[in-house]
Amino acid sequence: MAFKYRMADFLDFKDRDVCERVRRIPREEITRHPNPDFKIEVIQDEAQFYAAFATDIVARIQRALVEGRRFVAIFPVGPTAQYPIAARMINELRIPMHHVHTFNMDEYADEDGNTAPADWEGSFQKCMFDSFFNLIDPDLRPPREQIHFPTTDVLDRYADMIEAVGGVDMCYGGIGWCGHIAFWESSLGYEFGDDMAAYLKAGPRLVTLTPMTILQNAMSSFGGDWSWVPPKANTIGPAQVMAARDRSFWLSYLTADVSWQRFIARLVAHGPVNTFVPGSILQTVPTRYVLLGGVADNVEIKMT
Amino acid sequence: MAFTYDLADFIDFKDVAACERVRRIKRADITRHPNPDFKIEVMDDPGQFYAAFATDIVMRIKQALDEGRRFVGIFPVGPMPQYPIAARMINELRIPMHHVHTFNMDEYADQNGNTAPVDWPGSFQKAMFESFFNLIDPDLRPPLHQIHFPTREVIGHYGQMIEDLGGADVCYGGIGWCGHIAFWESSLGHEFGDDLEAYKKAGPRLVKLTPMTIIQNALHSFGGDWSWVPPKANTIGPAQILGARYRSFWLDGDLGGGVSWQRFIARLVAHGPVNTLVPGSILQTAPTRYVLLGGVADDVEIHMA
Helix, strand or coil: CCCCCCCCCCCCCCCHHHHHHHHCCCHHCCCCCCCCCCCEEECCCCHHHHHHHHHHHHHHHHHHHHCCEEEEECCCCCCCCCCHHHHHHHHHHHHCCEEEEEEEEEEECCCCEEEECCCCCCCCHHHHHHHHHHHHHCCCCCCCCHHCCCCCCCCCHHHHHHHHHCCCCCCCCCECCCCEEECCCCHHHHHHHHCHHHHHHHCEEEEEEHHHHHHHHHHHHCCCCCCCCCEEECCHHHHHHHHHCCEEEEEEECEECCCCCCHHHHHHHHHHCCCCCCHHHHCCCCCCEEEHHHHCCCCCCCCC | CCCCCCCCCCCCCCHHHHHHHHCCCCCCHHHCCCCCCCCEEEECHHHHHHHHHHHHHHHHHHHHHHHHCCEEEEECCCCCCHHHHHHHHHHCCCCCCCCEEEEEEEEEECCCCCECCCCCCCHHHHHHHHCCHHCCCCCCCCHHEEECCCCCCHHHHHHHHHHHCCCCCEEEECCCCCCCEEEEEEHHHHHHHCCCCHHHCCCCCCEEEEEHHHHHHHHCCCCCCCCCCCCEEEEECCHHHHHCEEEEEEEEEEEEECCCCCCCHHHHHHHHHCCCCCHHHHHHHCEEEEEHHHHHHHHCCCCCC
């Protein structure tokens, strides 16, 4: 007997036919895409996956150095396991990072938009220093004034700060459960509707986090404690993601055989490009889109 | 520097001080409770945990058989691994279940309250037959008419059906991310406010699932696909949970790799205030076995990933 039902009210993207279609994409077909510049890969092994991510970062830093260029990158917090690996490579290969300028894509804020302080344990600033910058030998580290976060005091001019150093060479990132890039949430689609041109021009701002993002982060970083996740965040917008000269996205959320990311990985890569699935804009531009094997696995019902 | 903030709007229980207090309860202190009849245990090994759950079920079935009594049990879908173990024990120990009457606590429904059909892959009815009843030798199985689910046809008199058999001997269950028992959601607390007496008398009904429940079930049963989880469900109420002669709750929300969604809510249910916005908190007031898998008992800490 068929069982058809409406999707829950709180969900932002509500095209059920599309959801059913992407849900059925089997693992073997997940890397096929009509845009040859949107390159989907699957890396089965977790160690290989994070080493590949770290190597991508270090290789670009190295290439810019050799070519006498500045390297400007947007970085995410989550995934994070690549950062200690990249720091180790940088230290042991002795690659100076004085030409590197980093812009983190987002940071938590309270209900009034005040940014989480850098010493708060859930802060993305703290995480970047603990997992990456502070692990790099002091003589190789980028100067502190070249390391940037979208804090309340700079949010209004964060886009200009990026432009002032010549724009971004690479935007690294992950994909959230609601389809977000950075904390640019699915709910922001209501402000833009079908006006994709306006959406693609939207820049840094303060955002109210969706229930899905609060719960995703509660699970992955706060011991499941939904009362511990801040209600808002500052984030870059689609303009910064699209304006980068390249994009590299890494989807790795897997514990034992459970991954929340299987469906959204498909919806972002194979659903319609639209404002309720923020990551879907990646399909239109040169992007490396890498899935850990357990994320590529089929979307199936398993009662547990 | 301190960083304090409001809870997100969609969260039903908003007592920040209570949340902060229970968050800090260490694993070593988690089994302490002022009510000696609310018994908290921790079992580290999943194999031991599910075998203990299965044994609790089989022991009560056998005890009733030995005493010539009917056995009436309320059962959950989730946790699940205890059922095949219990079926194996029943078969190998040759324990007939003709005296057993089962009532499942909940089942999915569509937006209009139509129950998920028994052959739908996400149906709780299907899960119970496949993981439990159909694994029991046919000559030992309870008769089909003694196996009940809160479908649309019977939800109006589901409470009465339990009463007609003399009430439930035991209510088994788990705890959801929002603190729910069965699909009795945290959001229903807004209908009752502080009227705990009225709350405890509330019975079976159709409920709209909270975002937290949709996302929790997407995570562990639907490959993370939030578009695949039905929007509503039928469920028993606090009256059936508290009306049972005993309660036995099993919290296994540990995803491995150090990740568990259940650490915080396990604490809020057992050690937070008894209130209508955390449905499981009513268990603190009644004789209950409350068993945590080790990974759920572990401290609530921030680990950036």
